[in-house]
Amino acid sequence: MHARFVRGAVRSAAVAAAVTGTLTWAPTATAQPSEPTPPASAAPAETPAPDAGSIAITKKDAAGDALPGAAFLLLDSTGQESGRGKTDAQGKLTFPDLAPGVYRLKETSSGSPLHEVVADQDVIVTPGATTRLTITDPFKAAKVLLQAKDDKTGKLLPGSTVNIGTGSETLLTLTTGSQGTATGELPVTSRKTEFWVKQMKAPEGYDLYKPAKSFTAGPGAPVTVTVTNAKTATTPKPDPSDKPTDKPTSTPSKPEDKPTHNSSDGTSPAPTGSATPSADSSLPAAAATEEATPKTPDGSLAHTGADATPWLLGGGGLLVATGSGALIAARRRKSAVTAQDDNGETS
Numbered sequence: 001m002h003a004r005f006v007r008g009a010v011r012s013a014a015v016a017a018a019v020t021g022t023l024t025w026a027p028t029a030t031a032q033p034s035e036p037t038p039p040a041s042a043a044p045a046e047t048p049a050p051d052a053g054s055i056a057i058t059k060k061d062a063a064g065d066a067l068p069g070a071a072f073l074l075l076d077s078t079g080q081e082s083g084r085g086k087t088d089a090q091g092k093l094t095f096p097d098l099a100p101g102v103y104r105l106k107e108t109s110s111g112s113p114l115h116e117v118v119a120d121q122d123v124i125v126t127p128g129a130t131t132r133l134t135i136t137d138p139f140k141a142a143k144v145l146l147q148a149k150d151d152k153t154g155k156l157l158p159g160s161t162v163n164i165g166t167g168s169e170t171l172l173t174l175t176t177g178s179q180g181t182a183t184g185e186l187p188v189t190s191r192k193t194e195f196w197v198k199q200m201k202a203p204e205g206y207d208l209y210k211p212a213k214s215f216t217a218g219p220g221a222p223v224t225v226t227v228t229n230a231k232t233a234t235t236p237k238p239d240p241s242d243k244p245t246d247k248p249t250s251t252p253s254k255p256e257d258k259p260t261h262n263s264s265d266g267t268s269p270a271p272t273g274s275a276t277p278s279a280d281s282s283l284p285a286a287a288a289t290e291e292a293t294p295k296t297p298d299g300s301l302a303h304t305g306a307d308a309t310p311w312l313l314g315g316g317g318l319l320v321a322t323g324s325g326a327l328i329a330a331r332r333r334k335s336a337v338t339a340q341d342d343n344g345e346t347s
Contacts, residue, residue, distance in 0.1 A: 051128035052097045055105070058134045059091035061115055062189050066091030067137055069111025074123075075104040086111065100127045110137045114191070114219040140220035141185035142193075146174045148181075148203060151228040156180025160227060161201035166193060175201075186223075192216050197225050207232050 055074070059067040067087060074083040074095050082103060083095040102124055107117040115137040123131055148160030157180050164172040164186060174182040186195065194216050202208040206229035217223045 051100075053100055053125035053127060054098055054130045055095040055103070055123055055125065056130050056132045057087065057093040057095075057105075058132070059087045059093070060134065060136050061112070062136060062139055063191070067111055067115065069109075070107060070135075070137070071109040071111065073106045073108055075106070077102050079104075098125045100125050105133075107135070107137075112137070114139055116140055139188045139190070141187050142217035142219065143222045144172065144174070144184050144186045144217070145222065145224045146176060146182040146184075147224065147226045148176045149226060149228050150206075151230050157203035157206065157229060159201070159203045160199060160229070162197050162199050162225075162227060164195055164197045164225070166195050171195075173200075176203075186217060188217055188219050192218055197227065199227050199229075202229050205232055206230065 059070045061067055068089045070087045076082045085093050087093045102122055105123050106120045110117050125131055148157040158176050158178050161175040163170045172184050172186050174184050176182045196212045196214050198212045199209040209227050209229055
């Protein structure tokens with residue numbers, strides 16, 4: 001009811017102001033009660049800050065020696081820099097007062113001309129704890145130059161393949177190119193590392209170099225490895241003209257080409273071993289010639305060429321002797337007849 005009275009009074013005042021234009025009004029303090037103010041104890045309390053962590057780094061090389069002067073950069077999860085620094089004389093570096101979370105650690109310099117930097121890595125920081133890291137920098141690789149040469153002339157040879165290693169492990173395989181050389185990087189584990197090199201394939205036309213050679217190399221230092229090869233001994237190819245043949249190289253002489261040995265008086269000597277009939281032989285000349293001439297055995301080939309020459313000479317001599325004997329016999333008979341005629345006339 002009080003509220004309706006107030007609203008009615010406001011309307012009456014508004015009408016009166018519209019008529020006269022000079023009416024003013026201000027509501028009393030009790031017309032609009034104010035909101036209560038919350039007590040001071042209801043204000044929210046502040047959140048306490050989390051406990052900070054840290055990262056402690058120890059830097060070494062592959063031989064276990066401390067590496068001072070190695071530079072590191074630390075980035076938070078948003079990529080913002082959270083710290084940077086270098087290792088001390090003992091190879092140590094600490095990043096303190098780090099909020100818990102994941103950080104990215106980057107090595108920007110090894111601080112040594114003999115060592116390489118390591119790859120970036122993530123590091124987790126936990127509240128109130130120190131994350132400890134031992135980081136080992138590898139030695140820089142040795143730079144190898146391989147040469148294959150002729151052991152006599154020193155000429156560089158392509159096509160030579162070698163294995164290089166240490167202990168029982170093969171670390172590098174190289175093959176010489178058209179210039180007779182090859183290059184590569186050889187990982188080392190100390191300031192002076194001993195290696196072996198063994199040839200696996202010889203250049204064309206050369207014998208394999210079987211012994212293993214040894215050499216030493218240091219971090220980042222150039223080293224030249226030379227393998228020498230001797231030419232393969234070649235057997236001369238046989239001349240086709242030197243091949244043996246079944247055919248005789250000389251032509252046998254013909255019977256008529258065979259020289260005739262004559263005596264000093266120009267007459268042919270009588271053949272030895274042949275039977276010469278006497279002048280008073282009772283055999284006819286034809287029969288003597290037939291017996292003196294050997295017969296060819298049945299089933300065999302006739303003798304020709306030089307094999308018939310002795311028989312021809314013997315036959316000729318036999319004919320001459322037979323003719324001489326016949327002539328002498330004829331002369332004797334003629335002498336006997338003449339003697340008889342002379343005796344008849346005389347008597």
